Amino acid sequence: MRKIEHLGIAVADLEKSNALFKKLLGSAHYKEETVEGEGVKTSFFQIGETKIELLEATREDSPIAKFISKKSEGIHHIAFDVQDIYAEVERLKNEGFEILNETPKEGADNKLVVFLHPRSTNGVLVELCQER
Ligand SMILES: CC[C@H](C(=O)O)C(=O)SCCNC(=O)CCNC(=O)[C@H](O)C(C)(C)COP(=O)(O)OP(=O)(O)OC[C@H]1O[C@@H](n2cnc3c(N)ncnc32)[C@H](O)[C@@H]1OP(=O)(O)O
Numbered sequence: 001m002r003k004i005e006h007l008g009i010a011v012a013d014l015e016k017s018n019a020l021f022k023k024l025l026g027s028a029h030y031k032e033e034t035v036e037g038e039g040v041k042t043s044f045f046q047i048g049e050t051k052i053e054l055l056e057a058t059r060e061d062s063p064i065a066k067f068i069s070k071k072s073e074g075i076h077h078i079a080f081d082v083q084d085i086y087a088e089v090e091r092l093k094n095e096g097f098e099i100l101n102e103t104p105k106e107g108a109d110n111k112l113v114v115f116l117h118p119r120s121t122n123g124v125l126v127e128l129c130q131e132r
């Protein structure tokens, strides 16, 4: 793991939260991107070396919709930047972590991504990201 790539925050209303985080952080988001495969619309704020990713559900069966309905808005996942996502998946599998998608999938912001089940990571949903 090279650094924290982003902190994912589940929000009910992306436009409202964009305005709130712009006030909080003192600068606007640099992009918005919908990842249909995940059922999410995202916006990204750069904070030094890392980012904040706001996520709004684009459909009922989105993981974000389920998360907000079961819990509330708030921190959803932590994403780590990795050099070689395939090697990292093998390493983490051997360490006994539960990999949700062994084959990396399309992420936002030009990334390949893999997720680990929170039950294997102290209740924290972990995402691995590799620059495409
Ligand atoms: C890829 C685009 C973008 C990017 O950065 O590029 C993204 O980050 S997209 C983010 C949205 N996509 C995902 O989250 C994909 C991975 N997530 C999943 O596969 C599911 O959400 C999963 C498996 C984590 C949970 O799904 P499930 O249907 O099992 O939901 P449950 O509510 O039944 O949860 C089971 C169990 O897990 C706990 N849980 C669920 N979500 C989280 C979370 N975000 N953080 C921590 N814990 C979580 C939930 O509370 C349940 O625990 P229990 O003790 O059984 O109540």
Ligand SMILES: [Co+2]
Binding pocket: 006, 008, 053, 077, 079, 127
């Ligand atoms: Co993410």
